[in-house]
Amino acid sequence: MTFDLVLKNGEIVFPGEGVARGSIAVKTGRIAAILAPDESVSARQVIDCTDRWILPGAIDPHTHVGFGAKEQDWTTESRTAALQGVTGLMTFWRSEDLAQSTPGWQREGEARSVIDFGFHFGVTSRSHVDAFPALAAKFGVTSLKVYLMYKGANGAAKGFTEVDDALLFSALAAAARVPGGVVGVHCENTEVIPFFRDPIKAAGRSDLGAWDDQSPGFLETENVFRVAYFGEKAGCPVNIVHMSAVESLDLVRRMRHADRPAINVETCIHYLSLTRDSDIGDLGKVNPPLRSQADVDGLWEGVRDGAIQTIGSDHVARKRATKGPDLWGATAGFPGIAQLWPILVSEGYHRRDIPIETLAATTSRNVAALYNLAGKGRIAPGYDADFAVVDPDATTVVRPSDYPSHSDYSPYEGMELRGAVTHTILRGMLLSENGQLSEAVDAAPRGQYLFRAN
Missing domain, CATH: 3.20.20.140 (Metal-dependent hydrolases)
Incomplete structure (x- = not known):
């Protein structure tokens, strides 16, 4: 099988459970497999996550x-x-x-x-x-x-x-x-x-x-x-x-x-x-x-x-x-x-x-x-492929000018924070990389409404 995306060789953070080194394979917007560190598969897109955390979005x-x-x-x-x-x-x-x-x-x-x-x-x-x-x-x-x-x-x-x-x-x-x-x-x-x-x-x-x-x-x-x-x-x-x-x-x-x-x-x-x-x-x-x-x-x-x-x-x-x-x-x-x-x-x-x-x-x-968000919040096969890739040792300096927000200030302005997001991924789509928004996503927003009734 050829996957749509593989997050390769990262420290996978399982919320509330632990951390394990490995890779994550994504198909049609969902997590298809959790792979061992040395396991190799074919994918249309590969993101090297060495020395980075792969967190749930x-x-x-x-x-x-x-x-x-x-x-x-x-x-x-x-x-x-x-x-x-x-x-x-x-x-x-x-x-x-x-x-x-x-x-x-x-x-x-x-x-x-x-x-x-x-x-x-x-x-x-x-x-x-x-x-x-x-x-x-x-x-x-x-x-x-x-x-x-x-x-x-x-x-x-x-x-x-x-x-x-x-x-x-x-x-x-x-x-x-x-x-x-x-x-x-x-x-x-x-x-x-x-x-x-x-x-x-x-x-x-x-x-x-x-x-x-x-x-x-x-x-x-x-x-x-x-x-x-x-x-x-x-x-x-x-x-x-x-x-x-x-x-x-x-x-x-x-x-x-x-x-x-x-x-x-x-x-x-x-x-x-x-x-x-x-x-x-x-x-x-x-x-x-x-x-x-x-x-x-x-x-x-x-x-x-x-x-x-x-x-x-x-x-x-x-x-x-x-x-x-x-x-x-x-x-x-x-x-x-x-x-x-x-x-x-x-x-x-x-x-x-x-x-x-x-x-x-x-x-x-x-x-x-x-809040009964089906398919969200976990890193496991079948869940939505929503991720934040974080370099835990990089530095984030808070500058409001770095963001398109309507707001033009921040109470955190000037703070140097240890840890930096390098990639944001929603349902297998790359939203941003190293502080830059994906042009395709920006031009054609694909956010979905979360309907939560049982």
Whole structure:
């Protein structure tokens, strides 16, 4: 047999399992065989992976496509991802009428994206909850997100008047009736924030640490308890998205029990690499806030021992001009999808000796398992041939100008990270090589929508 592609003589990273030297053969977009190091086969294309890892392509579970330049984000952000070993993304889709708006947004992604993509539905009203079982069956979206930061006055200021604990519980009850259903929640008690914020602003503070002080980590932890407890009573698995505080993780460890619905935890690379003391000013404003070095270290231990299942970027492609005029007026959030692998390899593997197979599971196998992504997340015959080839000892210097993103800055700008993606491959197609996007893929995007209903 002549294969379409062979990744030759690399260190194959089996997520959550181990590393073994060998080659991978690809046929018609899927992994056809795992070959011994000395096994020779015929292929139309061969990529020499000597002294490099062959990793499953990352699936970023937490992105916000459309918050930068609307539908154009599918073009710019998917290509940015493809340059750095990310072969799939999950993004939040929020609309007053999800049934009416979702087909058009899906079509925009299919027309523009060079990587695969799926949706989480954002819940801001009871009508969203009531419609969810039918929406899940129709669009293959089995995950919801509830924004507890939009309760009360904070939500009303953005036009959301129905976000309360009743909406949270009803969303959990609805998702419990959907096969594979899971509810992700932004945990942050915004009702207490004014108690801290008002005197901080009155004191004239606008340093990055003020954003943490006005919404301290225990306000996240308090919401984590409510979500996990409600999830148990509703019989629904929950996902604590973008966890930022180690106290929250400690609570989850205590609340987990084998006979209760799962409490999943996601963190993001900025909570593993940046702190409230990072010298990035207003660029570092994000919700929840950047925390202390102790939080960073504690979350990494959660990655090491598996208490944290998934890691994303919370990528938002806004311009630098939106990050001002001061901390209080700046938009929250920043880009990061291109730094997933460099941060994990540099900060996790090299700096903290976390096994690469453990890190790989957080962006592939565990994401696919949580969100029911068939054929994704593993390196095994029959699975989609999605790969990131990484030179673990090369250096990545973060320069926003290297990427086509709508965003023109990075909170990681100037960082020298040990580890560099050399190739990105989606279903056997070479998307990028050594920082250059494939011309054929760029001209004819072939990203597919990830339909997830059972």
